[in-house]
Amino acid sequence: MPIATSSVRRAVSRPKPSSAAPVKPGVFPDAKHDHGACVKSALQRAEDICTAKDVRLTQIRRQVFELVWQSHNPVGAYDVLEGLRDGQRKAQPPTVYRALDFLMEHGLIHRIESLNAYIGCAVPGDEHAGQFLICRDCGVAAELLDKRIDDAIGKGAKAAGFSIERPTVELEGTCAHCRRIKRGHKHRD
Amino acid sequence: MPIATSSVRRAVSRPKPSSAAPVKPGVFPDAKHDHGACVKSALQRAEDICTAKDVRLTQIRRQVFELVWQSHNPVGAYDVLEGLRDGQRKAQPPTVYRALDFLMEHGLIHRIESLNAYIGCAVPGDEHAGQFLICRDCGVAAELLDKRIDDAIGKGAKAAGFSIERPTVELEGTCAHCRRIKRGHKHRD
DNA sequence: GGACAAATGTTATATTGTAACGTCACCTGA
DNA sequence: TCAGGTGACGTTACAATATAACATTTGTCC
Numbered sequence: 437m438p439i440a441t442s443s444v445r446r447a448v449s450r451p452k453p454s455s456a457a458p459v460k461p462g463v464f465p466d467a468k469h470d471h472g473a474c475v476k477s478a479l480q481r482a483e484d485i486c487t488a489k490d491v492r493l494t495q496i497r498r499q500v501f502e503l504v505w506q507s508h509n510p511v512g513a514y515d516v517l518e519g520l521r522d523g524q525r526k527a528q529p530p531t532v533y534r535a536l537d538f539l540m541e542h543g544l545i546h547r548i549e550s551l552n553a554y555i556g557c558a559v560p561g562d563e564h565a566g567q568f569l570i571c572r573d574c575g576v577a578a579e580l581l582d583k584r585i586d587d588a589i590g591k592g593a594k595a596a597g598f599s600i601e602r603p604t605v606e607l608e609g610t611c612a613h614c615r616r617i618k619r620g621h622k623h624r625d
Numbered sequence: 626m627p628i629a630t631s632s633v634r635r636a637v638s639r640p641k642p643s644s645a646a647p648v649k650p651g652v653f654p655d656a657k658h659d660h661g662a663c664v665k666s667a668l669q670r671a672e673d674i675c676t677a678k679d680v681r682l683t684q685i686r687r688q689v690f691e692l693v694w695q696s697h698n699p700v701g702a703y704d705v706l707e708g709l710r711d712g713q714r715k716a717q718p719p720t721v722y723r724a725l726d727f728l729m730e731h732g733l734i735h736r737i738e739s740l741n742a743y744i745g746c747a748v749p750g751d752e753h754a755g756q757f758l759i760c761r762d763c764g765v766a767a768e769l770l771d772k773r774i775d776d777a778i779g780k781g782a783k784a785a786g787f788s789i790e791r792p793t794v795e796l797e798g799t800c801a802h803c804r805r806i807k808r809g810h811k812h813r814d
Numbered sequence: 815g816g817a818c819a820a821a822t823g824t825t826a827t828a829t830t831g832t833a834a835c836g837t838c839a840c841c842t843g844a
Numbered sequence: 845t846c847a848g849g850t851g852a853c854g855t856t857a858c859a860a861t862a863t864a865a866c867a868t869t870t871g872t873c874c
């Protein structure tokens with residue numbers, strides 16, 4: 437699975453206010469967006485949030501966070517583990533799972549249940565459940581924050597007298613870009 | 626005991642609704658409903674569907690189907706495997722996974738991604754994705770068929786130019802019954 | 815019956831996730 | 845200053861879930 441380009445392009449733009457969202461919810465990241473800036477922004481926000489909550493974004497947690505953010509594709513725990521091992525470390529699974537749990541607990545990443553994988557949160561600091569569009573072809577997952585979906589789900593649950601504590605909404609399919617490519621192969625247009 | 630139904634190959638194009646739906650979508654089954662009737666009805670419908678589609682509901686597949694239907698709680702593949710082993714057989718994991726795949730392929734059961742578990746479909750024969758309310762306390766999962774949710778999800782995806790092929794909607798929380806129990810413990814009312 | 819495909823058996827292994835306990839660094843209060 | 849507590853991480857072992865690959869059996873069709 438191709439990993440989004442690590443930042444060959446230098447972040448020439450001035451340091452953005454850390455409040456800017458790393459990626460826009462509901463939007464698939466452009467193939468050649470500045471992913472380095474994406475990561476940098478996400479990391480800054482994570483640090484701000486941890487500071488505000490008075491919890492520690494330790495070396496390992498930060499590294500795991502960066503590994504999860506290395507692309508917009510959900511990444512498996514053992515891939516993260518692989519990444520952690522680059523270098524002198526010889527990390528074990530519990531190390532990774534603890535860090536992932538920490539990051540999820542503080543809303544910095546989400547777990548994609550249908551893939552057993554993890555992805556950076558596009559809107560950290562905002563208490564919310566993730567809604568995801570996951571492309572079968574390119575593997576990219578885009579986070580949605582769709583109030584209509586939340587509302588509809590809320591109504592459906594209410595009708596059944598059910599109180600939701602953890603909603604999971606994961607929509608697997610094909611993103612616009614990949615669909616264009618496939619159509620191109622078929623009709624050559 | 627011969628598998629009578631699998632040899633019946635009549636060109637009946639539509640399965641007649643041999644009985645009511647096993648359980649009503651959107652409703653948590655009553656604690657003391659007649660589950661035997663539930664299972665019987667589900668099995669009958671499964672047989673009708675397989676006959677209509679001209680696929681074989683073999684001994685093993687039927688057994689796995691019944692094991693999945695043994696309750697309204699999602700059941701793990703290895704629990705099913707345990708069940709299959711009651712008696713003389715010594716089934717192995719692939720046997721179970723193949724049967725589960727078959728049953729899913731023909732819309733007779735659903736997989737609950739957030740639990741790595743399987744549950745009988747409340748409305749088999751109807752092409753649809755499952756939407757589930759899953760109670761943390763009693764473990765029961767009720768299937769929803771909520772058009773509002775589908776619509777909202779459809780709109781959200783469309784706005785992103787995304788085409789959905791496999792939606793996953795799993796809502797974990799507390800069912801009305803379990804919530805009443807918990808409230809009772811707190812306020813004694 | 816013979817050929818072919820579908821279904822299942824069998825062995826081995828891959829992938830994902832946790833339990834349990836030990837170590838160490840850091841803080842805090844007497 | 846240091847005893848004791850706590851949080852983070854190390855380490856070992858294992859549990860739980862799932863699949864690859866190939867062999868064998870069963871069913872169907874001619």
